[in-house]
Amino acid sequence: MTGITETTISVPFVVFALLIILLAIILIYRTTIHDYKATDHPLPKQAKWLHIINITAGIGVTGFILFFL
Secondary structure (H helix, E strand, O other): OOOOOOHHHHHHHHHHHHHHHHHHHHHHHHHHHHOOOHHHOOOHHHHHHHHHHHHHHHHHHHHHHHHHO
16 A cells, blocks of 8 residues: 555655656657767668567566566
8 A cells, every 4th residue: 555545645746647658758868869870880771670579569568577477
């Protein structure tokens, strides 16, 4: 139990926490994909797609593991 029993208080906290998590995920994508220097890699388009797939798979695996914990 969290100690917060009134739903009028806990619902805004849950929404706020979800917004923080969503913002963190968006900023991870933004930092990794858009700030990636294309000149550092011989295949920049494939490197961006690889980053997108790896980040998405990591988020999915983390959610799956946390679900079972």
